[in-house]
Amino acid sequence: xxxxxxxxxxxxxxxxxxxxxxxxxxxxxxxxxxxxxxxxxxxxxxxxxxxxxxxxxxxxxxxxxxxxxxxxxxxxxxxxxxxxxxxxxxxxxxxxxxxxxxxxxxxxxxxxxxxxxxxxxxxxxxxxxxxxxxxxxxxxxxxxxxxxxxxxxxxxxxxxxxxxxxxxxxxxxxxxxxxxxxxxxxxxxxxxxxxxxxxxxxxxxxxxxxxxxxxxxxxxxxxxxxxxxxxxxxxxxxxxxxxxxxxxxxxxxxxxxxxxxxxxxxxxxxxxxxxxxxxxxxxxxxxxxxxxxxxxxxxxxxxxxxxxxxxxxxxxxxxxxxxxxxxxxxxxxxxxxxxxxxxxxxxxxxxxxxxxxxxxxxxxxxxx
Amino acid sequence: xxxxxxxxxxxxxxxxxxxxxxxxxxxxxxxxxxxxxxxxxxxxxxxxxxxxxxxxxxxxxxxxxxxxxxxxxxxxxxxxxxxxxxxxxxxxxxxxxxxxxxxxxxxxxxxxxxxxxxxxxxxxxxxxxxxxxxxxxxxxxxxxxxxxxxxxxxxxxxxxxxxxxxxxxxxxxxxxxxxxxxxxxxxxxxxxxxxxxxxxxxxxxxxxxxxxxxxxxxxxxxxxxxxxxxxxxxxxxxxxxxxxxxxxxxxxxxxxxxxxxxxxxxxxxxxxxxxxxxxxxxxxxxxxxxxxxxxxxxxxxxxxxxxxxxxxxxxxxxxxxxxxxxxxxxxxxxxxxxxxxxxxxxxxxxxxxxxxxxxxxxxxxxxxxxxxxxxxxxxxxxxxxxxxxxxxxxxxxxxxxxxxxxxxxxxxxxxxxxxxxxxxxxxxx
Numbered sequence: 001x002x003x004x005x006x007x008x009x010x011x012x013x014x015x016x017x018x019x020x021x022x023x024x025x026x027x028x029x030x031x032x033x034x035x036x037x038x039x040x041x042x043x044x045x046x047x048x049x050x051x052x053x054x055x056x057x058x059x060x061x062x063x064x065x066x067x068x069x070x071x072x073x074x075x076x077x078x079x080x081x082x083x084x085x086x087x088x089x090x091x092x093x094x095x096x097x098x099x100x101x102x103x104x105x106x107x108x109x110x111x112x113x114x115x116x117x118x119x120x121x122x123x124x125x126x127x128x129x130x131x132x133x134x135x136x137x138x139x140x141x142x143x144x145x146x147x148x149x150x151x152x153x154x155x156x157x158x159x160x161x162x163x164x165x166x167x168x169x170x171x172x173x174x175x176x177x178x179x180x181x182x183x184x185x186x187x188x189x190x191x192x193x194x195x196x197x198x199x200x201x202x203x204x205x206x207x208x209x210x211x212x213x214x215x216x217x218x219x220x221x222x223x224x225x226x227x228x229x230x231x232x233x234x235x236x237x238x239x240x241x242x243x244x245x246x247x248x249x250x251x252x253x254x255x256x257x258x259x260x261x262x263x264x265x266x267x268x269x270x271x272x273x274x275x276x277x278x279x280x281x282x283x284x285x286x287x288x289x290x291x292x293x294x295x296x297x298x299x300x301x302x303x304x305x306x307x308x309x310x311x312x313x314x315x316x317x318x319x320x321x322x323x324x325x326x327x328x329x330x331x332x333x334x335x336x337x338x339x340x341x342x343x344x345x346x347x348x349x350x351x352x353x354x355x356x357x358x359x360x361x362x363x364x365x366x367x368x
Numbered sequence: 369x370x371x372x373x374x375x376x377x378x379x380x381x382x383x384x385x386x387x388x389x390x391x392x393x394x395x396x397x398x399x400x401x402x403x404x405x406x407x408x409x410x411x412x413x414x415x416x417x418x419x420x421x422x423x424x425x426x427x428x429x430x431x432x433x434x435x436x437x438x439x440x441x442x443x444x445x446x447x448x449x450x451x452x453x454x455x456x457x458x459x460x461x462x463x464x465x466x467x468x469x470x471x472x473x474x475x476x477x478x479x480x481x482x483x484x485x486x487x488x489x490x491x492x493x494x495x496x497x498x499x500x501x502x503x504x505x506x507x508x509x510x511x512x513x514x515x516x517x518x519x520x521x522x523x524x525x526x527x528x529x530x531x532x533x534x535x536x537x538x539x540x541x542x543x544x545x546x547x548x549x550x551x552x553x554x555x556x557x558x559x560x561x562x563x564x565x566x567x568x569x570x571x572x573x574x575x576x577x578x579x580x581x582x583x584x585x586x587x588x589x590x591x592x593x594x595x596x597x598x599x600x601x602x603x604x605x606x607x608x609x610x611x612x613x614x615x616x617x618x619x620x621x622x623x624x625x626x627x628x629x630x631x632x633x634x635x636x637x638x639x640x641x642x643x644x645x646x647x648x649x650x651x652x653x654x655x656x657x658x659x660x661x662x663x664x665x666x667x668x669x670x671x672x673x674x675x676x677x678x679x680x681x682x683x684x685x686x687x688x689x690x691x692x693x694x695x696x697x698x699x700x701x702x703x704x705x706x707x708x709x710x711x712x713x714x715x716x717x718x719x720x721x722x723x724x725x726x727x728x729x730x731x732x733x734x735x736x737x738x739x740x741x742x743x744x745x746x747x748x749x750x751x752x753x754x755x756x757x758x759x760x761x762x763x764x765x766x767x768x769x770x771x772x773x774x775x776x777x778x779x780x781x782x783x784x785x786x787x788x789x790x791x792x793x794x795x796x797x
Contacts, residue, residue, distance in 0.1 A: 025565045028511045032496050032504035040635050041498040043576055043586060043643050072453075082453035093659035098771055100650065105661075108644050115646040118584045122457070125483065125582040169653060172665040178767060183755045186707060188716045193797040195712035195745065197783060199536035201679070201792035206532075207540040208448055277456075289454055 044114040048159040051113070055154030056135025058142040064132055065139050067337070068121045071279075071290055071344040077101070077143040080309075081290075087143040093168070103144030107169050109161045113137050123279055123290070124347070261361055269362025272355055275347070282366045291345060296367045297324050298360065313342040326360050333359065435475075443467075445476050448544060451532070456484040457583070459526065461547030464673075464695065465680040470551050470723045470730040471521070474610045477550035480526055480626065482583030485612040488632050493616050495562075495600075499576070499638035502567030509616060515557040518599065520622070521729045523697050525549040525668050527625035527652055527774035533761070534770055537781075537792045542678040545780060545792060546671075549697075551730040554620050556601030559594050562636065572638035576645075577619050580634035587628045588642035589621065593666075597622045600633065622728040623699035624666040625774070627652050657769030668699030670758050671777040672706055672733075672750035683788035687741035693722070693734045698752035703731040705751050710737070712745030712781060712795040713760065719748070727753075744784040745795055761794065 044050040066075065074080045077087030089099030098104075102112055117133040119125050128136065138153040141161065147153075153161070201207065273282075279291035286293040292308040303310040303318030310318070317340065322328065332339045333356045335349040350356045436443065447460040462478040479485065490509040497505045526548035532538045539545050563575070568591070575594045578586035589598065599620040602609065609615045614631025621628045627647055642648065642664070654662040674694035677683050683690060696703045703725060707716040717735065725731040733748070750758045761778030783793040 025567070026515065026561075028514055028565060029497075029505040029507040032498065032506045036496065036506065037498050037504055040496055040578075041637055043578065043637060043645070045639065045641050046644050047641065049639075049641075082450075093655060093661075093771075094657065096770065098655060100655070102650075106650050108649065111644055111646055111649050114643070118586075119483070119582065119646070122454075122483070123582070125584070168660050169649070169663045170660060172662055172667075174662075174665065174667070174669070178669075178759075179754075179756060181763070181767075182757055182759050184757060186705075186716070186749070186751055186757055188707070188718075189714075191714055191716065194714060195795040195797050197745075197793045198796040199794040200783075201537040201540040204538050206448075206450070206538055207544060207679075208446060 042114075042118060044110045044117075046108040046110045048110065048155070051110075051155045051158055052130040053155050054130035054134050055152055055156075056131050056133070056138055057152040058135075058138045058147065058149050061135035061137070061139025061142070064128075064136050068124075068128070069136065072122060077140065083290075086140055087145075090145075090164070093165075101144065102140050103146060103164060105165050105168070107163055107166050109137065109141075109158065109163055112140060113158070116140075127348075261365055265358050265361040266365045268355075269358035269360070269365075272350070272359050273362055276359070279345075279347075282363065294363055294366070298326060298329065298364045298367055300324055311340075311342050311344040313340050314344075326364070329360050329363070330356050440466075443476060445478060446543060448532075448539065457482050459528070459548060461543045462550050463543050463680075464547050464549070464675050465542040465678045467675070468693070468732070470695070470725055470732045471605060472550035472552055474552065474604055474607065474613065477552065477604075477610075477613065478526070478548050479612040480548070481581075481612070482585050483581050486581045486632060487611060488580055488616065490616045493580075495617065495633060496635045497562060497566040497638070498635060500569040500572035500640060501563075501638050502569065503565075505566050507562070512557060512600065512602070512617070515561050517555055517557050517602075519553060519555050520597075520599065520620075521551065521553045521726060522620055522622045523549055523551040523668075523725075523728060523730050524620075524626045524629050525671075525697070525699075527627060527665075527668070530671075530776040530778070530780075531773045533778075533780075533792075534765075534772055534776055537794045540679040540792045542673055542675050542780075543680060546673040546675075546695075548626070549695075549730075551697075551725070552604040553606065554599055554601040555603040555606075556599035556620060559598040559600055559619070559636070560596075562600060563594065563638070566638075568638055571640045574639045574642055576635075576637040576639055576643045577628070577630045577633060578635040578637070579614075579630045580632040584634075585627070585630055585647055586643065586645045587630060587648055588639070588645065589628060589666075591638075593621070593624070621666075623668060623701075625652065625668055628666065652774060654768065654774055655771040657771070665775055668697075669775060669777040670696075670698035670700060670703075670750045670752040670756050672696035672748040672758060673780045674708070674746050674748050674782060677746065677784055677788075677790045678782055679790045679792055682790050683739070683784065686788065687739050690737050690739040691734060692719075692737060692746065693732065694719075694748050696731045696733055696748065696750040697725065697729065698750065698754075698756070699728060700756055701753040702727045702729075703750055704753045704755075706731070706733040707749045707751075708733075708735045709747040709749070710744045713747050713749075713779065716749065741786060743786055745793070746782040746784060746790075747779050749779055762796070 042050065042052075072080055072083040073086045077085065079085035085099055085101050087101055087103055089101040089104035092099045092104060106112060113133055116136055117128060117130070120128070134153045138147065138151055141147045141153070142149055142151065146161070146164070279289055280294045281287055281289055282294040286295045288305060288308045292305040292310070300323065301318050302322040302324060303314045330353075333350050336343055336345045336347055350359065443463045443466040445460040445462060447455065447458060449455075452458040459480045460478055462472055463476055493509045495507045495512065529548035530545055533545055573591050574588050575591060576586055576588050578584050601618055601620045602616060604610070604613060609618055614633070617633045618631045619629050619633050648663065652665075654665055656662060672694060674692060675681070676691070676693050692708060694706070696706045703721070706719040706721065708719045709716045719733040719735040721731055722734050723732040758777060758779055761776070764776065764778045781793050781795050783791045785791070
């Protein structure tokens with residue numbers, strides 16, 4: 001630990017000691033109740049402080065992983081799309097392209113438990129029980145080759161697990177390693193030999209189109225001139241193919257029954273859409289995310305959005321002619337995993353038939 | 369004016385650069401728009417009575433809460449979609465190239481969310497203090513209004529600001545290279561007062577601060593800082609925090625990386641160790657060339673950037689009087705001086721400080737020159753009150769290698785061409 005941090009911690013301890021209960025208070029607020037503290041104070045420290053009682057094994061974790069995590073992180077933690085890679089990367093930290101995973105980089109297992117338990121799954125956080133979390137963490141250890149498939153993780157053996165990169169971190173040492181080098185009189189003239197350009201940003205073409213609007217009047221062909229448009233700046237990843245003119249997503253086979261949509265129902269559906277939008281986009285400019293784009297979903301073939309990687313059962317259902325009529329959507333949304341075993345959609349479903357009707361009405365309103 | 373060789377200014381091979389220069393649409397060295405000098409004909413904008421001088425405009429209350437006039441419609445936050453997997457856990461950038469002064473309007477101050485911007489009302493808001501305290505407490509919004517509060521202007525910079533530039537010049541615009549920053553005036557309660565209210569136990573040496581959103585983003589802060597200048601803030605620039613900035617309550621951690629400025633603050637846990645949360649281990653740590661990583665790199669080092677001219681703000685008026693301006697800041701204190709180079713860092717001149725920011729706040733600098741129309745390699749270099757002089761990117765790379773993501777405070781270079789177009793470049797000798 002660097003001197004400055006030691007100093008800081010020492011000072012900190014003193015200050016902490018100097019702030020006893022006798023410090024002046026205003027008597028504001030009220031006592032937090034034990035049940036309230038238990039609900040919110042769930043963070044876990046490296047020494048295991050904060051771990052709930054529980055356990056979970058690798059195989060249980062694998063099932064939970066496939067259900068809750070694989071759609072973003074891959075079946076084996078290899079990552080999907082641009083979502084984080086969880087497993088592998090061993091020995092890559094000095095490479096030009098290091099792969100920073102739980103196994104190769106994370107110093108503490110407590111961090112994995114804490115994060116999975118409090119912040120995952122993305123878009124459906126804080127649903128995992130302690131046992132679920134122990135099981136998923138056990139599976140993450142397994143997928144990183146750190147335990148065997150018969151391993152069970154619990155609050156009892158948790159702190160026995162030492163992460164491979166536990167010694168790989170040290171506190172900020174810039175005060176010693178950099179600040180002295182960068183603290184000096186400024187040079188004003190003849191500060192070095194003449195320079196020339198070595199890199200140019202425009203060689204990479206990674207700046208969003210439309211951002212440098214002043215250049216827009218004579219833009220290269222094929223790019224919309226959106227000079228001055230507030231929504232400029234959209235798009236154009238260097239890694240992504242050039243934005244093709246929006247490919248019509250599979251013409252609707254059965255025309256959605258859009259006439260006579262109840263505006264109140266559509267509005268209610270729009271409110272419920274909050275539950276869907278972390279994975280799905282709909283409407284103009286919608287793109288595939290964790291889930292496929294849903295513009296025009298009502299009335300179209302299942303598994304028909306180009307460029308989206310559907311689960312095998314969903315692809316099969318599409319090939320067999322499943323069409324997302326309001327009735328089929330209603331059954332699916334009531335309990336997705338019961339309707340279609342093996343779907344990647346990690347959503348508990350909408351119990352309330354009225355909610356389902358509203359969401360479907362909203363999707364219908366977004367069909368054009 | 370510079371030592372840029374002919375080679376640097378050659379017609380490039382790739383279409384991208386050709387397109388860049390062509391589409392710049394700027395006559396070499398010539399004035400393009402708004403040229404008033406030497407007019408041959410009377411300007412009809414002056415000689416003819418315009419509509420706005422005849423008819424009336426909008427009455428009051430046309431926009432009970434006003435937005436910028438439509439002509440400023442391109443002065444907006446922008447994202448870079450390839451940076452992140454999903455716009456819900458993503459970042460966008462402040463249009464610093466188009467702003468002046470030092471205060472960032474909230475409506476265009478950059479956003480960074482880990483699970484999207486949530487709607488949390490004042491009525492539903494609760495703040496809990498837990499852990500190593502004598503009295504674990506719950507506060508409502510109304511409770512918090514009864515504590516003494518302070519007002520301070522501070523910058524908030526994401527640790528990843530300029531992070532895409534480690535491997536070389538990449539994004540073409542100050543908005544994208546340096547726009548993960550904003551500077552606002554906050555009203556809030558010193559965190560110290562809330563901790564006193566709960567009574568920190570002697571073994572409480574850290575606080576863990578956590579948000580109410582689905583990411584429950586949490587960071588550990590040493591007690592010394594928590595008792596020093598951290599604020600529990602409600603307003604920015606005089607009005608309630610915007611949703612995207614943590615309404616109704618966010619933490620303000622002066623001089624330290626933006627990730628620690630927890631939004632929708634719901635819990636302050638007093639602990640005896642750092643929690644070592646995901647955001648302070650797997651992220652916001654700095655991988656060094658030996659494969660080990662620095663952690664707890666909280667301080668934002670001194671940094672500056674010229675905001676105009678810049679790629680999104682080319683020179684449209686040709687040779688003659690030119691205002692060079694930019695921003696400078698330091699997480700180690702106040703800005704002491706800013707120097708500007710026109711030749712890629714060989715020779716420097718001291719800029720004029722237009723707005724002197726306080727500690728951990730932006731300062732605005734200006735350098736007025738008589739541009740001869742020759743190419744330039746513009747740089748700015750800040751020195752803060754501790755004497756720290758902003759390093760070059762290469763100086764940083766010598767120490768940190770190329771695998772860092774965060775804390776790139778290296779000197780930025782803009783190449784200005786004869787036609788007034790500006791490009792993000794790097795230079796070497």
